Amino acid sequence: MSRADSVDEDNPYLRDPPTDFDPVEELSADEAREQVALLREAIREHDRRYYVETDPIIADRTYDALFARLQELEDAFDLTHPDSPTRSVGGEPIEEFETVEHVAPMLSIDQSGEEADVREFADRVRREVGDVRYVCEPKFDGVSMAFVYEDGSLERAVTRGDGREGDDVTQNARTIGSVPQKLHGDSPDFLAVRGEVYMPKDAFQEHNRERIERGEEPFANPRNATAGTIRQLDPSIVAERPLEVFFFDVLEASDLEDSHREELERFPEWGLRVTDQVETAASIDDAIDYRDRMLEARDDLNYEIDGTVIKVDDRDAREELGRTARHDRYAFAYKFPARAEVTPIVDVAVQIGRTGRVTPVALLEPVDVGGVTVSRASLHNPEEIAEKNVDVGDTVRVQRAGDVIPYVAEVVEKGAENDPESHYELPDHCPVCDSAIERDGPMAFCTGGLACDAQLRRSIEYYASDDGLDLEGLGEKSVRQLVDAGLLESVADLYELDGENLTALEGWGEKSAENLLSEIEDTRNPPLADFLSALGIPHVGPTTARELAREFARFETVRETAETEPERLEGVDDVGETVAGQIHDFFTSEANAAAVDDVLAHVSPTESELESGGDELEGLTFVFTGSLEGVTRSEAQETVEAHGANATGSVSGNTDYLVVGENPGQTKRDDAGDNDVPIVDEDEFRELLAERGIDLE
Structure with a gap:
């Protein structure tokens, strides 16, 4: 037995449909139901002609108007139905899929x-x-x-x-x-x-x-x-x-x-x-x-x-x-045999890094490279693109650096429509924030700073990373989720988060929200070295940040020196002319200055002398997780380092002790178990130091 469901050619929304509709409030329930039925029938037919026949009979804007009207009526008169074309806009999230x-x-x-x-x-x-x-x-x-x-x-x-x-x-x-x-x-x-x-x-x-x-x-x-x-x-x-x-x-x-x-x-x-x-x-x-x-x-x-x-x-x-x-x-x-190494470039995307560095990425027809399917490859920088004469449409050979990172090795054949001497040119403006893109030698950089969403996301990730303030509950996925939800529009917004907003998001429970907020609270008075590193200043990682903190002691001194006397920075270990210039550029950027000021409204970096206290802990490596009483985690790290030990952000086979405070992260504890690393609580840690004559206070 079969069924018939053909569209009525007299349907007013099929050919040359009107798009000026009477106000919803002027319709009766019966009139709304009749219009909804006609719209659904017509939209289904338009879908069939568009997707199946590839022969639409109305313009896209007209279709959009009909679709919007159907949605409006369904919402106003509570006429939603599983078969309605409006279901194509999505429904409520589900907890899990049912197996059938x-x-x-x-x-x-x-x-x-x-x-x-x-x-x-x-x-x-x-x-x-x-x-x-x-x-x-x-x-x-x-x-x-x-x-x-x-x-x-x-x-x-x-x-x-x-x-x-x-x-x-x-x-x-x-x-x-x-x-x-x-x-x-x-x-x-x-x-x-x-x-x-x-x-x-x-x-x-x-x-x-x-x-x-x-x-x-x-x-x-x-x-x-x-x-x-x-x-x-x-x-x-x-x-x-x-x-x-x-x-x-x-x-x-x-x-x-x-x-x-x-x-x-x-x-x-x-x-x-x-x-x-x-x-x-x-x-x-x-x-x-x-x-x-x-x-x-x-x-x-x-x-x-x-x-x-x-x-x-x-x-x-x-x-x-x-x-x-x-x-x-x-x-x-x-x-078919797998495509091997040689493939055309379909397009080039522009990736913006944490420091604003612009990396062009070739989007490829998927190709097999060493048993791995590759659909993108780095073009590194504008200078290399020019040297290799690479352009969209060219057929290229793709290799993997160290068997890991795919890159374009050479052009095998220029695209049929390309000038033999032509190559891809970077856009003049950032595709994310529309700020100017400027060249710096072989590299290119977005000038938007922390006002650029791409740099913002990566800056927040870095601020929370092991090289920053070590917020274990805030990784790449969590940052993306919070940014997409509108909860983080700047680094400073970390300090405005609350439990109610967090627990409203998928995957966040009260405990995980409480742990993250506790970790954030512990970073309100970070050691100067940690804060400088967390800002993500180009070429200023933990080591250089410690040297700057040792030299200048106060954050404002570092900032003022960078802005007005950048040549003084060159006297600091690990800081030469290039790095000094990068620090100067960072602090004199209006966007960066505003972002740093916003963070300083919530954070007060502490002075840290970082003087050596001896070699009592020489050869030991510590990792910390959770909150400690009386001192911050960063202060504990400084203490062990001042006495000859290493303090790292992640657990490995070289770690000697994992020190666990309140609300610790699970990842580091799992890693400690996998690597047979001893786990000690705060009391045991203090006893270990006391045995060597070290006072944590």
Whole structure:
């Protein structure tokens, strides 16, 4: 039995729709319901024409106006519904995904990159069911999912999982524009289809560019981006990311076609999007030829494929061939060889570091480099780009420095449309804050300072790092979350955080919020050396900060000297002309000066003489976590260092003692256990010092 759900051509919102609507308050409930029904019907048809037919009949702005009107009416008259197109904007976050059983097994496909294995597959098919026709399709490199429709409405969407059961990600799937909430035409009453969710290559590169420019870690490749997105617990995040889907197989249906090709031909009638790269092959030779042609065409497609899939077309023959415990025996994947080292540059993103340094990053067609898929590579700096004559569109060779960091080694072939002598030029202004980008020798820097969001995020991370004030409860992920939530717009905002705002965020409980606030409170009177290091002044790490503190004793003295007599800084150990210039530039920047003043409204650095007290602790290494009584953690570190010991921020096999105070971090304790490092509390630490004649007070 089938069902029909075709759009009414008299629907006023289908062709040349009006976008001037009566005020909501002038509508009755019945009028609102009627308008909502017409808008939903029309918007679904517009979605089908846009995503499936790629032949829209209205402009994007007109579509947006219809969509906004539907949202307005649903909100005003409480007319929300799971099938509504407005569900594509996301819903409430969920706590976890429910595991559900598939209506039919989602098995894997037997595969090989060798032609002999493909021919062996065809020989087996011929022996068991005779000569057959094949359907050839691209092998999408995305995330496979099952979509179940009942009475034409999307009931659930489930990840492949182990093939027998997967995660119910229906709320996330509803946000993908090419996933119809309701089927069109004469669709089966029950239909379970298999689809591949993916991120288009151009959208992936743009999304990665945005992440890089926001100071976030980019995704390694489109598949990772898709997998990471579809498993987000917040559907609104999924809605913001550019996912699409191709449907390519029927898992179960109340009405089945006789052949796979016939099924694929019906999909668009129902609103299910299919690739236009499907072909029928009369023989295995034709199927192999199809694979070879797709290998040549893969770079021209706007989605990643890693081979082709050869399927027996006839459904009765499929059933006769059956399946193994792991894969269906009617299909075979003919894999492509991995791209090796040579690949084109699709785009260049600009990454802004903590100090404002601008690093150009090449966004690549994903390529295999030493067994690792690489989609981005460092271009280092403008001078190196010019030397190598690198530009967008060029084909380049990618290598990995120390088998870790990918970089562009050389240009193999200039882009067809590029001037042979042309190379990529950095923008004149920062893509994050629009401040001017200035050259400094071979490097380039954003002049926005802490007013630049990218520098801000990294500055907060550094302020809280081991080389800063060692806020163990505030790492990269937490900083990003707090900045994105609007709770941190400056380093100084750390001191305005409160428990209520923290516990309102995902992943924050009362205990973790209390621990972080306690750690922050302990940094209100930091030793001068720690504070100087935490500010993230270029080339001023913990060692140089200690020398500056020893020389000038007070923060204001350091600041005034840097502003008015920077040459005096050159007399400090570890500070030469270049570093002195960097310190001067930092403190004379208006943006930095304002940011430092904001922090000083909450923080009073203490004077610290850092004089040596002897070598009683020589050869020992201490790590501290949690709050101590009577002294700050930084003062305890200074004490042990003044007596010959090392004080580091992280536990390793070289650590002799982990000193644990109140509200300690779990990470350091776990690391101590892993490295067999003795853990001592504050009383035991004081006793250890007293035995050597050292007073902690």
